[in-house]
Structures are given as structure tokens and as C-alpha cells.
Amino acid sequence: MDFKNWYDLKARKIDYHLNLYLPESHNRQKKIYESMRYSLNAGGKRVRPILMIAVFEMFKPNEEASIMPFACALEMIHTYSLIHDDLPAMDDDDLRRGKLTNHKVYGEAMAILAGDALLNKAVETVLQNQTSMNLSPKIILSCLEMLMRSSGIEGMIGGQVVDMFVEERSKDYLEYMHRLKTGALIRAACQIGAVAGGASENEISKITDYADYLGLAFQVKDDILDVTAVESELGKPTGSDEKNDKLTYITLLGLDESEKLLGQYTHQAIDSIKHLGEQSYRLVEIAEYLLERKK
Amino acid sequence: MDFKNWYDLKARKIDYHLNLYLPESHNRQKKIYESMRYSLNAGGKRVRPILMIAVFEMFKPNEEASIMPFACALEMIHTYSLIHDDLPAMDDDDLRRGKLTNHKVYGEAMAILAGDALLNKAVETVLQNQTSMNLSPKIILSCLEMLMRSSGIEGMIGGQVVDMFVEERSKDYLEYMHRLKTGALIRAACQIGAVAGGASENEISKITDYADYLGLAFQVKDDILDVTAVESELGKPTGSDEKNDKLTYITLLGLDESEKLLGQYTHQAIDSIKHLGEQSYRLVEIAEYLLERKK
Numbered sequence A, B: 001m002d003f004k005n006w007y008d009l010k011a012r013k014i015d016y017h018l019n020l021y022l023p024e025s026h027n028r029q030k031k032i033y034e035s036m037r038y039s040l041n042a043g044g045k046r047v048r049p050i051l052m053i054a055v056f057e058m059f060k061p062n063e064e065a066s067i068m069p070f071a072c073a074l075e076m077i078h079t080y081s082l083i084h085d086d087l088p089a090m091d092d093d094d095l096r097r098g099k100l101t102n103h104k105v106y107g108e109a110m111a112i113l114a115g116d117a118l119l120n121k122a123v124e125t126v127l128q129n130q131t132s133m134n135l136s137p138k139i140i141l142s143c144l145e146m147l148m149r150s151s152g153i154e155g156m157i158g159g160q161v162v163d164m165f166v167e168e169r170s171k172d173y174l175e176y177m178h179r180l181k182t183g184a185l186i187r188a189a190c191q192i193g194a195v196a197g198g199a200s201e202n203e204i205s206k207i208t209d210y211a212d213y214l215g216l217a218f219q220v221k222d223d224i225l226d227v228t229a230v231e232s233e234l235g236k237p238t239g240s241d242e243k244n245d246k247l248t249y250i251t252l253l254g255l256d257e258s259e260k261l262l263g264q265y266t267h268q269a270i271d272s273i274k275h276l277g278e279q280s281y282r283l284v285e286i287a288e289y290l291l292e293r294k295k
Helices: A003-021 A030-040 A047-059 A068-085 A102-106 A108-128 A137-151 A156-164 A171-197 A201-228 A249-253 A255-272 A278-292 B003-021 B030-040 B047-059 B068-085 B102-106 B108-128 B137-151 B156-164 B171-197 B201-228 B249-253 B255-272 B278-292
Strands: none
Touching: A003 A030, A003 A047, A003 A068, A003 A108, A003 A278, A030 A068, A030 A102, A030 A108, A030 B156, A047 A068, A047 A171, A047 A201, A047 A278, A068 A108, A068 A137, A068 A156, A068 A171, A068 B108, A102 A108, A108 A137, A108 B068, A108 B108, A108 B137, A108 B156, A137 A156, A137 A171, A137 B108, A137 B137, A156 A171, A156 B030, A156 B108, A171 A201, A171 A249, A201 A249, A201 A255, A201 A278, A249 A255, A255 A278, B003 B030, B003 B047, B003 B068, B003 B108, B003 B278, B030 B068, B030 B102, B030 B108, B047 B068, B047 B171, B047 B201, B047 B278, B068 B108, B068 B137, B068 B156, B068 B171, B102 B108, B108 B137, B137 B156, B137 B171, B156 B171, B171 B201, B171 B249, B201 B249, B201 B255, B201 B278, B249 B255, B255 B278
8 A cells, every 4th residue: 555545544543533532422511522522633644643553563463453542542642732732821823734723712711621631531542442452451551651751741741841931042952842842752652552562672772763863853844844834734824933932943053954954864763763674664654754744 | 546647647648659759850841840849739638549548448458558659649630620720711710728829820831731740640650650559450450540530521620611611500410510520539539449459349339429428518518618618717718609600509509508418418428338347437537527627
């Protein structure tokens, strides 16, 4: 199957399972279900869960059902972080992926609760679907621990804090921030896929290197898109980083240098897994896809 | 040991472990650690974790180390819910337990993130302290599932939503709301203590009844205190429910009827566990303590 079809198929399967784990509700809390589902179905690229599945299937082909609850949990965590990021007290954004942000549709109080609820639901999703995963309780606990560490104060949330209160405008500081803010979830995606798949220590280590370079490449690309993308394709206003005086690769290094760095990190990501053999070709394709993306 | 000394000792042990699981940090995210620790150490009564330990020790006396990560996780979840409740977009409160609320000290953005981080940290605390718990991976997973269900959209967060968008001013609606908003965590406290302690089905069922009546009594008492408490003892302004046109036992039934109901629920809670024998005496004392409390 060519990459595009493979990727779209995986994305549709993730969409299907997200809606299965979080169906519509008709009880007295139905409004928050609606709010959570709105953001979950707002057109995300599903990069993180697809990465997790791709790594997992290197070791256990055709067993994606075993990893689906973790893949969807990760997407829920990513989604909640966007809802809270967009809040007036944070980045105060009205648009995300071309649609109104959660708080613009449901109000600020509901957006706060919907974010909380998605983080909570992520953990519930793993715990309530243990029987559909062909994984031991010990492996489930260990993967859940990786997931939660990556999304907490020494991971994604920590990165948010470092981003909000910039103390130093240096490349070192910028990459510290991104290793937490974007990198941690991408690393968790790959590590959970590898551990649940039964990878060896050596394989886990190489896949972690891949994830770390990919995470940096992903962020450089995001910063580049903020200045070069077509607004209608990106689904949100461009130039917002400069306007908000954000510390980014562009504001720090300029566009040319950032393009170079993007190529370099992508190359290093692919290089990290070349000795894992043919089974890793989807990871190479994902890295190339993220390099070329328009949004 | 008399009840007051026993309770204070447990509360101090919980304080100790909360600070052990979430120590000060000196890294670039130190500010969020500070913000989380501020609210964790802001004088909570520790009712929920003490309940969990009391139930657990009915079955496994002197083994509280085995349940401490769950007890502290529950307190972290309770604390995060207060931080988010107090936000300007929610109840917009400046004072809690006589101290400035989190967002008044650290700003709104940090308060949102600190809340998120405490929910995340609650799960991490359980997962990162498995070795100190003398519990099987299966029991840990099962207790974690109870914890997360009780704090999610079919538990505490759901109750918040129902409270925010009141659709009906009836006792049925009010109790639906409280079974979720306050009741779910109190039920989880007792059920986790019982399951982790190895209680029988019959014992779990009686303890669940106790928890459900206690949860209702707890909420009636809260509503009563909002109109009868001395403001300096309560640590926040009284009369705020009426001012905010909240649906409460007082606004629905009046003070006299509410006092009666409080006595009745407390009696039913105690009655539920009378056949569990002498080992349940701490639960009786806790119910009496909550009946008499001044804040």
C-alpha cells in the first residue's frame, strides 16, 4: 500500500475508535461530551497515534487493536492540551485548523472542563479497554507510566510553562522547551509502540533517537509554517509567533538557517533507524511526510 | 488512640507523602511545582485520603504504606478540581480556606496548567510508586480505573457540568448532581480502600452504601455551612450560594429541613456498616466528625 493510502486508512481507524471510546451521550452531562467530541473531531492529523501504531506494527504486524486504546489516549491528551492552550488566559486563539476553538463555541468554563475531561478520559480509555489489548498488566502499567510522564510537568505541561515564562533567548533554551512541549509526546508515542510491541533494549534506544530528532524537526517545521504557510491551508492566522514575540527557530535563527536545521534533523531521525532494516520503512515515510507537510 | 489524635496523625502522614511525591524543584519548570505545592499545602482537611486509609486498614491494619500513593493521588485530584473551580471563568473565587486562590497568586494561565498538572501527577504518583505498594498489577489497574472513573465525565467533572448548567430545580436533580460532583470521589475513596484491602463483595457493597450516604451528608453540611458558618472559621465568604443563585439544599428545602436531612443521611451512613463489626469504628467516627465540623 502506498504511504498516503496507508496513512489515511490509519487516520480513519483512529477516528473510528475515538468515537467508539467517547460516543455521544444523552444524559445530563451531554454538553461536555459534545464539547470534547467537537475538538477530537476537528481535523487533527493524528500524527502521534499513527507514529505509535507504525512503531508497534514493526514488531507486531496486523495487531493494531492491541495498541489502539493507547494511541487514542495519546490523541486525547494532545487534543486537551490544544483546548487549554487556546484559552483566553493562555494563547487566546479563535481559530484552530480552520475551525472555531473550543471556548469560542462552548464558552470558557466548558472548555476548561472539556480539557480536564479529555485528560481524564485518556487514562480511562486505557483502563477500560484492557481486554481488547493483548498485553500483560505489567506492560500496560509500564506504557501508561510512559504516557503520563510525557504529558506531565517533566513533559508536555512543563514545556508549556517554560514557553510561557521564557527566561533566555538561546537555542539551548529553545530546544529544552521543545523536547518537553512537543518532543515528549512524540517520544512517548514511539516508546510505547516499541515497548508494547516487545522491542529489544537496543531497538528501543534507536527508536527513541528517531523520535527525539523527529520531534525537533516537527517543531522547526511548525515555526517555519507560521511564516511561510498559506493561511487558508494552515487553518489559523500566520505570523502570530512574531506578533506575540514568541521564542521560535525563526525569531532566533532566521528562515534560511531554520530550513537547514529542519533538513538536518529529519536526516538524523531517518539515520537513527536505518539499521532496524526494512520493517522501519513507514517511519522513514512519516519523517518525509512531516518534512513536506503544508499544515 | 482517640479520634482526634488518630485523624491528625493520618493527616500529617498524608502531608508528608504529598510533599515526598511532589517535592520542590529547581529546574526550569520550578514555578509550576511551586504553584501545585501551594494549593496542595493550603490547609485541606484530607477527608478523602483519610477515608481511603480508614477503610483499607479495616482489612489490612498497619499497612497504610500500600495505599498511600492512591490516597495522595485522590487528594491531588480533589485539589486540582478546586483550583479550576476557583478560576474567573468558573466560580471566580479569591479566597479558599482563608488563603488566596491559586490564580490570585500565580495568575490564570499558571493556575490552569497547575490544575492539569495535578491531575496528571495523580496518575503518575500511583504508577511511579508501585513497588512501595504491596498490591498486584491487576489490583493496581482496577483501583486506578475506579479512581479515574470517579473523577471523569461520569463522576466529578460531570457533576461540575450539571452544576454549571442547572436544568431543573428539584431534589432529584440536586442529588444527581451531588452524587457525581462530591459523591463520586468519596465513593472511590471507600471502594479503593476496600478493594485494595481485599474486602469481600458483601463488604464492598456495605462500604459503598456508607460512602454514598456520607457523600450526601457531606454536601448537605457544606450547604448548611455556607449560611451558618463563621466566615473567619470557614476561610471564605459565607452566603455565596444564595448570592450566585446556586441550587443547594438550603435554597431548595430551607435550613431546618436541611439539618434534618443531614442527620438522616449521617445515620444511614453509620447504619450501613453496623454489621461489619468493631473494625468499622473509625468510619463511624469520621461520619460523626463530618456531621459536627465547623468548616
